[in-house]
Amino acid sequence: MVPHLTTALKGSLLEIESRFLDALPEIERWLRGQWQEHTPPFYGSVDLRNAGFKLAPVDMNLFPGGFNNxxxxxxxxxxxxxxxxxxxxxxxxxxxxxxxxxxxxxxxxxxxxxxxxxxxxxxxxxxxxxxxxxxxxxxxxxxxxxxxxxxxxxxxxxxxxxxxxxxxxxxxxxxxxxxxxxxxxxxxxxxxxxxxxxxxxxxVRRKSNHFAAYDQVAGDFARLVGIDPWRINPYFSVCEAVNFHERQGEECLAANVDAVLALIREKYQQYGIDETPYVVVKADAGTYGMGVMTVKDASQVVALNRKQRNKMSVIKEGMAVSQVIIQEGVHTYEQVGSGPQAGVAEPVVYMIDRFVVGGFYRVHGGRGRDESLNAPGMHFEPLAFETSCSLPDQCQNPDAPPNRFYAYGVVARLAQLAASLELERTAPMEEQLSCA
The missing domain is CATH 3.40.50.11280 (Glutamate-cysteine ligase, N-terminal domain)
Incomplete structure (x- = not known):
């Protein structure tokens, strides 16, 4: 089972997959070298979004909860x-x-x-x-x-x-x-x-720390394989001292939403992409899809009604939101099923140590390609991935299942490497001294 990818023949993602296949020896050698210098987290899972013209991680979980999938x-x-x-x-x-x-x-x-x-x-x-x-x-x-x-x-x-x-x-x-x-x-x-x-x-952890580390990793990797790092890396910015109940920090939110949208529009124009740019505003800490909203215009974050403010104010365990990350929205053009049963899908890749160990699709029949799928009503496609993310087949087309899954695995490992850097940089001082 491979989800239907409506942009598979448009060429953009095909080009990324082709670059990955052509540079396979260099990629694997480079990753081996990175793991000699950095210790990977024990395990992790990465949410990817595949827009055809872009394949990027949008979240990294260091306590994965879907091994049964x-x-x-x-x-x-x-x-x-x-x-x-x-x-x-x-x-x-x-x-x-x-x-x-x-x-x-x-x-x-x-x-x-x-x-x-x-x-x-x-x-x-x-x-x-x-x-x-x-x-x-x-x-x-x-x-x-x-x-x-x-x-x-x-x-x-x-x-x-x-x-x-x-x-x-x-x-x-x-x-x-x-x-x-x-x-x-x-x-x-x-x-x-x-x-x-x-x-x-x-x-303690903040998503912005992870994506700052990923920004470095993606830049180094992009130079290695000769691609624009934007093709695998979402823009982001951060707003601190936010209080949705008290409507504090709205100016910061609006300014940062405008700035990130402007960067995305510039890239869309550069690559001739006919899509509406959007950002995802979400709590800088937390999981389970709480404290998340899709924004296409800065005016949307200064006109939240009470229900929207309540939704954005708390995350898991009732913890208050005081800092948010404004992240470039990456469309997902993958879907599982057809007709009335079709659902928008995104791949989730699982890793233990530095190894990709499998993956599955998060599917939501009631959400659009520019919305978060981590919401009530989602399900996980039980057939999971057909093949490992570690075994590309250079005799097949670049978008054949083994090669698309290899691309998933490469980007997921980049996110795992970023998590390694993130944990090194945010370790308490006594841990950093003991490792020196």
Missing amino acids: LDATFLPLCVQAAMTAIDKICPDARKLLLIPENHTRNLFYLQNVAQLAAILRLTGLEVRLGSLSPEVVRPTTVELPDGSRLLLEPLVRAQHRLGLDGFEPCAILLNNDLSSGIPPILQNLDEQFVLPPLHAGWA
Whole structure:
């Protein structure tokens, strides 16, 4: 299954895919060199948008929650990549504590946790689940739709170590993005590896830091393969001290929306693109598609009604929005299905360590190609990707499935590399000194 791409024959993306295929040895060699200098996050997922004339990441998640949506054929890739990641961190690791999100009633999410735990167990680790939820005060069994079960256990803190009753792990893997803050029970764990590091959580992390790092990575990569970096990189800017309830920061928003739209119009004119430029205004921290709006004119951000202001004011865990990123909107011309059943689609690429381990399509039948698909009503295409993102076929056309997926994988790895730089630059000072 490959989604229908209405612009596949117009040439622009075909040119990018062709450049990637022609430069394949240089690309892989360059990426290998980058990974020798920078440590990739333990795992990550990248939301891509494919406009035909542009293929770019629009979000990077360091606590991916959709391993259950990956095709089963990619399980060996996941296990091998996880083995590599664990060997780097703690070659003698025997026990791992997995800490999921608190929403224990979200069975779709818990299926992701079950699949992630299964991958880790296949690496030879003993894996148990510890919950930060105040509701989990004793071992709690959760029944999943497929008939399997998860056992959630309360965490036990002892000085500088964290574990469970009778279980002392070598490492702790967070699948909880810490949107509501870093709880004291996770702090000062000097004797255990915590993956990803605590500053990767949304209590500290900012999307603008990631895309600043990606801007550097995309520029270096574009020079390597001889393309305009804009073809793989969305423009962005940031507004601080925003309060949607009090209508503070509207002038900053309007000015930045105008500035980014002007940059996009210039590029559209340069490449003869007959589309309406737009930006996406979203909370600079947070996930789950909350605090997001599509804007085509600066006047839209100074005329928000109460419902719109309420929507933009809070994100996950009820956290207030005080800083936003204004990001170039990238149209998605891919769709899954046909006729009344058609839905606009965007690829989501999953990685463990530096390896692409699969992907799937986020699909929304009620959204347009210039809107966020991460919204109620979306679904994940169960057939996922037909082929790995790591095996292009130079005997086929550049837009053949293996080659399009290779292009997805290249851009996703660039985002993973940017995440590496981001985490290095935002690490607490004591971590930077210990690594020096």
